[in-house]
Amino acid sequence: MKKITCRLCSHYCQINDGQTGICGVNSNENGTLTCKVYGYPTALQVDPIEKKPLYHFLPHTNTLSLGTVGCNFKCPFCQNWQLSQTKKFDTTNYISPEEIVKLALHHKCESISYTYNEPTIFFPYAKDIAIEAKKVGLKNIMVSNGFMSSELCNEIPTFIDAINIDIKSYNEKHYKKTLKGSLHVVLENAKTLKKKGLHVEITTLYIPSLDNEQINLIATFIAEELGIDTPWHISSYHPDYKMMESKKTPIESLKTAYSIAKKHNIKNVYLGNI
Numbered sequence: 558m559k560k561i562t563c564r565l566c567s568h569y570c571q572i573n574d575g576q577t578g579i580c581g582v583n584s585n586e587n588g589t590l591t592c593k594v595y596g597y598p599t600a601l602q603v604d605p606i607e608k609k610p611l612y613h614f615l616p617h618t619n620t621l622s623l624g625t626v627g628c629n630f631k632c633p634f635c636q637n638w639q640l641s642q643t644k645k646f647d648t649t650n651y652i653s654p655e656e657i658v659k660l661a662l663h664h665k666c667e668s669i670s671y672t673y674n675e676p677t678i679f680f681p682y683a684k685d686i687a688i689e690a691k692k693v694g695l696k697n698i699m700v701s702n703g704f705m706s707s708e709l710c711n712e713i714p715t716f717i718d719a720i721n722i723d724i725k726s727y728n729e730k731h732y733k734k735t736l737k738g739s740l741h742v743v744l745e746n747a748k749t750l751k752k753k754g755l756h757v758e759i760t761t762l763y764i765p766s767l768d769n770e771q772i773n774l775i776a777t778f779i780a781e782e783l784g785i786d787t788p789w790h791i792s793s794y795h796p797d798y799k800m801m802e803s804k805k806t807p808i809e810s811l812k813t814a815y816s817i818a819k820k821h822n823i824k825n826v827y828l829g830n831i
């Protein structure tokens with residue numbers, strides 16, 4: 558049986574029959590690419606949209622948030638690793654895209670968010686939900702590491718209205734070696750999505766390896782490439798997953814990051830998790 562290439566994210570995994578790609582949830586089943594988590598959300602709840610975080614899109618509304626398991630990154634500091642770094646999920650209850658939309662309406666949500674783990678890897682499910690959601694006037698949101706393939710990046714604006722993208726550092730080596738992604742890809746996708754008219758907000762989790770120089774480079778990128786109107790959330794890190802020995806972000810580091818962002822005239826900068 559021949560390999561098939563998954564084009565959801567920029568890993569472009571070539572998958573042998575019976576095998577899954579890096580994310581652990583897209584597999585080659587008898588020559589057909591199958592998203593195994595389709596219809597099986599592992600996390601599903603109503604959140605204030607500000608929790609995504611999105612502060613400048615449908616403010617003061619609720620969003621129905623859903624996530625599955627798996628991820629295309631391997632961040633050792635993941636704050637959601639129980640979902641992102643497992644391949645186990647419950648297949649007892651299949652929830653169709655139509656049922657997800659009904660739930661959103663029932664709970665008076667104005668949007669549906671694909672979040673908690675990386676939505677790129679379950680995009681076939683997210684897309685079908687988004688199509689149904691649009692029919693009844695609901696907006697669609699992704700909370701993403703930005704490592705989608707260029708093909709998916711071009712497709713996203715047809716279905717998705719707003720996105721929060723993580724810029725986790727400004728160091729390509731760190732992205733490649735530690736996170737198993739690519740800074741270049743994330744930056745290019747952020748620029749493309751902004752240009753295509755999506756509402757874009759950026760989040761940076763202030764992990765221990767960050768410093769003022771990297772914060773300055775991220776601020777420069779946001780100001781010069783995305784625009785000073787792009788909201789930037791700089792969140793405090795707490796020890797988690799494989800980095801339990803590390804320290805919580807000192808409040809002073811966050812305050813310095815805030816003033817660096819302000820020096821670049823970024824209008825809306827928010828310190829999170831403090």
Ligand code: SF4
Binds near residue numbers: 580
């Ligand atoms: S989503 Fe990404 S990591 Fe998963 S199989 Fe497809 S290309 Fe590989």
